[in-house]
Amino acid sequence: SQQGEEDPQALSIQEGENATMNCSYKTSINNLQWYRQNSGRGLVHLILIRSNEREKHSGRLRVTLDTSKKSSSLLITASRAADTASYFCAPNNDMRFGAGTRLTVKP
Amino acid sequence: EAQVTQNPRYLITVTGKKLTVTCSQNMNHEYMSWYRQDPGLGLRQIYYSMNVEVTDKGDVPEGYKVSRKEKRNFPLILESPSPNQTSLYFCASSFLGSTGELFFGEGSRLTVL
Numbered sequence: 001s002q003q004g005e006e007d008p009q010a011l012s013i014q015e016g017e018n019a020t021m022n023c024s025y026k027t028s029i030n031n032l033q034w035y036r037q038n039s040g041r042g043l044v045h046l047i048l049i050r051s052n053e054r055e056k057h058s059g060r061l062r063v064t065l066d067t068s069k070k071s072s073s074l075l076i077t078a079s080r081a082a083d084t085a086s087y088f089c090a091p092n093n094d095m096r097f098g099a100g101t102r103l104t105v106k107p
Numbered sequence: 108e109a110q111v112t113q114n115p116r117y118l119i120t121v122t123g124k125k126l127t128v129t130c131s132q133n134m135n136h137e138y139m140s141w142y143r144q145d146p147g148l149g150l151r152q153i154y155y156s157m158n159v160e161v162t163d164k165g166d167v168p169e170g171y172k173v174s175r176k177e178k179r180n181f182p183l184i185l186e187s188p189s190p191n192q193t194s195l196y197f198c199a200s201s202f203l204g205s206t207g208e209l210f211f212g213e214g215s216r217l218t219v220l
Contacts, residue, residue, distance in 0.1 A: 031206055042111070042197055042211030043150075088149070095140050095199075095209065096166065099149035 002026050003096040004072075004089035012104040019076040021101040023089030032065060032072050033090045037100065043088060046074075079105045109134050113198050113212035120188055121220050128183045128215050130198030136210070137203045139181040140165070141173065143194040144214075150197065156181055157203065188219040 004023040013019050023032070031050045035043040049056045049065045049072065056063045062075040076083055086100040111132045120126055132139065140155040142165075152165030156175040170192055172184040181200075185192060196215045201207035 033208065035209070040195065040214060040216075042199070042213050043209065044211070045208045048206060048208070090209075095138070095155060095201075096152050097142075097150040099147065 002091055003094055003098050004032070004091050005098050006087065006089055006101040008101060009099060010102045010104070012106065013079060015079060015081055015105055015107050017079055017105075019079050019083070019103055019105070021074050021087055021103065023072045023074070023091075025070050025072075025089075025091040027070075027091075028067070029092045031092060032063075034061075034063060034072075034074050035088045035090065035097075037086045037088065039085070043097075046087075076103075079103075081105050081107045109210065111198055111200055111210050111212040113196070113215045115215060116213065117216050119218045119220065122189055123187050126185050126188060126217075128185075128196055128198075128217070130181045130183065130212060131179050132181075132198075132200040132210065133179065134200065134202075134210065135178065136200035136207075137178070138207065139175065139198065139200045140209075141171070141181070141183045142197045142199065143167065143192075144197065145194050153183065153196075185217075188217075190219050193217060193219045 007022045033048045034046045037043045060077045065072045088097045088100040141153040142150040154173040156162045198212040199209045201209045
């Protein structure tokens with residue numbers, strides 16, 4: 001099994017801007033999932049992208065997957081203060097997590 | 108409502124006093140797992156269980172025990188807590204399979220003095 005590595009560790013933007021965070025992994029996958037964690041709370045599942053998909057949308061979220069580079073990105077468009085959270089990726093629904101990307105959206 | 112319930116949510120205890128953090132899920136999930144989260148270290152897996160009576164060590168199992176006597180419950184036991192076990196603990200569950208989404212409890216903040 002493997003865990004994803006999120007990058008950057010921290011990201012601070014103004015409300016209305018877009019936020020992009022990245023995930024890298026080491027071995028081939030069938031799918032990759034993204035989770036969000038509000039401060040001190042349990043993780044919440046955001047989106048799953050399968051290995052045969054290159055891009056997936058869910059509301060203001062856009063996830064891309066590049067299996068040749070073993071990487072994924074999560075884009076949050078028109079960010080809001082409520083998007084302030086840590087974001088984690090989980091390759092192949094691995095039940096282990098990296099340190100995440102801490103996103104701060106300033107009003 | 109589908110949920111994972113942890114108790115207690117907050118606990119302050121002293122070194123050496125055995126404690127149990129309970130975890131229960133109502134989604135008939137096969138898989139359950141415990142994590143601890145410390146600043147800058149992300150979530151680290153303590154123990155997990157693929158089904159009743161099947162448990163395995165995660166990355167940081169030392170000082171912890173678990174049991175899975177029923178499908179819905181997966182208690183975390185600290186036989187002799189120490190200050191380095193002060194942390195935020197999460198229980199999670201999911202169906203097995205490559206697309207199984209993990210459902211997390213709200214967390215249990217434990218302080219060992």
